Amino acid sequence: MERTAVDLEIEVFDFDGPFGPAKSLGHVNLNFLKHTPDELADMWVYLDGNLARSSLSKLHLKIFLDNNNGAKTIREYLAKMENEVGKKLNLRSPHRNSTFQKIFGLPEDEFLIGDFTCSLRRKIPLQGRIFLSPRVMGFYSNLFGHKIRFFFLWEDIDDVLVLPPSFSSVGSPSLVIILRKDLGLDAQHGAKCRDEEGRLRFYFQSFLSFHDASRTIMALWRTRNPDASCKPHTVEEQSGDEKLAAIEDNVVTITGVEDVELSKMYSAELPVEMNSFMELFSGGDFEHRIMERSGCLDYCTTEWVAVSPGAWERSVSYKLDRRISNFGGKVTGTQQKVLNEGGWIVNEVVALQNIPFADYFKVHVRYQIGGSAKTRSDYSCEVHMGILWLKSTKFQQRIGQNVTEKLTRRLRHVLEQFEPDVG
Incomplete structure (x- = not known):
């Protein structure tokens, strides 16, 4: 390119x-x-x-930039990068490219190569995503309306380091991006510190697939900085859980929650303690057993990662059985749980794959869990749902009604499975 x-x-x-x-x-x-x-x-x-x-x-x-490279040259560039990265790189959809360009205010010729879920480590880890393109590396996070975004050029990076897992990195390796002195100052609000040479240092951790992310970042950096390949750099390859690696390719970021109109779809009061109910979001055997009984096959979750005081985030992935969807299909999503006045709020954004019109929408769900007004041992749970439409279709009303009915039915089945197990 x-x-x-x-x-x-x-x-x-x-x-x-x-x-x-x-x-x-x-x-x-x-x-x-x-x-x-x-x-x-x-x-x-x-x-x-x-x-x-x-x-x-x-x-x-008066400056006019003329770019006539077109999609053919983009594909040639991706093919070249595949040899460097060692994995298949697909051309991203126009919608995803447009979203990437809009987030960072980039021109239309700056196309997305890859993006990875991770946490930005400062005083408190901040969950978000890294976005990679031929000229820039950017980070974006939107935690319930609190947004942070920045990017810097590959040429601004002076070094890339890998730190081994530690307690402060929640048991995962960290990727440290060090910028050249006096460069990338527009992104300094995302830096954890400056080193003794005055260079900005950015710490990224909690990657779902650390090896893929670090390998892609190193390849892109070396492409724009030929001298970078001469610098010492050791990446610890992690095989990890294959299921967790599979989540990374299609993980959904919680963005735009505040822009979706949510409607109450279910409410219930059950004679059980709130902590027992929150086991449904614990990631343990109880949650996996209940979800698989409810038609969520190959159910898999990542660990909860603290993103701010009293708030945590994780990713989920599962397949739908034929009771829920005639087409089957796969679901990937992101959940955030937040302490709220003696209770919990769990926000979830899910995307569906391998079903008709799957790329037309995302589903936003909010669980409000709190104590019941009747007794201290009871809990109340309200579930609200909304659909974010990414594309327009004449079947929008029919799809929305079908998704709502299926989701309500699955939720009722979850609660029906819940009572016998905790009784």
């Missing part, structure tokens, strides 16, 4: 003739990825420099 321009360095001089010295009036460094094509076509930028700052000098620019 041809190297598309990323930066433009401009310096303005005052030149009175061939016998006079050229005097610098100011300079500016323009990053094309941080501006839309419309902005670049007609923009005013302030110049840096003592003289320019004192007089607030501005430069009028």
